Amino acid sequence: MTEKIYDVVVIGAGPAGMTAAMYSARSEMKTLLLERGVPGGQMNNTAEIENYPGYGQIMGPELSMKMYEPLADLGVENAYGLVTSIVDNGATKTINTEEEVFETKSIIIATGANHRKLGVPGEEEYGARGVSYCAVCDGAFFRDQDILVVGGGDSAVEEAIFLTRFGKTVTIMHRRDELRAQKIIQERAFANDKIKFIWDSVLEEIKGDERKIESVRYKNVKTGEVTEANFGGLFIYVGLDAVSEFARDLGITDEEGWIITDATMKTSIPGIFAVGDVRQKDFRQITTAVGDGAQAAQEAYKYVEG
Ligand SMILES: Cc1cc2nc3c(=O)[nH]c(=O)nc-3n(C[C@H](O)[C@H](O)[C@H](O)COP(=O)(O)OP(=O)(O)OC[C@H]3O[C@@H](n4cnc5c(N)ncnc54)[C@H](O)[C@@H]3O)c2cc1C
Secondary structure, three states: OOOEEEEEEEEEOHHHHHHHHHHHHHHHEEEEEEOOOOOOOOHOOOOEEEEOOOOEEEEEHHHHHHHHHHHHEEEEEEEEEEEEEEOOOOOOOEEEOOOOOOEEEEEEEOOOOOOOOOOOOOOOOOOOOOOOOOHHHHHHHHOOOOEEEEEHHHHHHHHHHOOOOHHHHHHHHOOOOOOOOOOOHHHHOOOOOOOOEOOEEEEOOOOOOOOOOEEEEEEEEEOOOOEEEEEEEEEEEEEEEOOOHHHHOOOOEOOOEEEEOOOOOOOOOOOOEEEEEHHHOOOOOOHHHHHHHHHHHHHHHHHOOO
């Protein structure tokens, strides 16, 4: 058990957590940023970010580093660890990771969200052999191949546009007859000669040999027609699941696992706040995550001082 008691422990070093840590440290609170992987969160899986003010167009991993690097000079401590549970003792809270225990007066949960899986045959089997959830990580493996992207939201269409740098063609398969992505992103996709569309269709099976995927089987939801088509790579962007398993026993999540907060990021437990994508909210973006982080740090300061 560590002897230190932190004022704030921020769990998760995505944009929400890094902003919360920055504001906490600037309020002279003893701040720990606890992360299970590399700092940056989903930004590390994002090719180009065009809607974070002040940077024009920037690669996700670069923006991650720009947020992370100043934190040490502000006095933010870092620890590596996967949080497995939180115990509320009232005035203090205990955070258990797989290897360590941390004591703190307040907690800001910023554990974000994970890509949702399709749950179709072949998805697990071809996990590292043609099926991916990260264009910036894996796009270059599919140079000059036909690539399929499943999904119709911002992430799916933006990443499809990015993948045209590598692929011979990039096909977007969507279960409806129109995209959900913002209009500006849609227009860019429609204007790109390399991008094709398969509308009203759902992927049913991923097939291949022992080395890589070769084809997919999909069904038109309007006509029922089943088709098989060849693709060398498959990228899946069909939504998000909250990363909050460690908080389920606290009674602060909704039935889908999103953490419920008020507009100031307070959960129903005094001293425990939640920010960013893990929170029950409508619009999950870097800008909204950053705003949540600043707000929660301010509330944590009032809580600890008060
Ligand atoms: C492909 C893609 C493209 C996107 N493009 C854009 C875009 O162009 N513009 C935009 O604004 N947004 C974009 N987004 C959304 C944006 O990235 C997210 O809204 C944002 O990253 C959410 O930030 P967050 O800090 O809440 O969570 P996350 O970024 O998910 O970070 C959470 C962090 O918590 C850590 N963590 C989780 N569980 C634990 C645990 N138990 N213990 C310790 N650490 C833990 C994770 O490792 C992670 O580092 C995109 C997302 C994706 C996937």
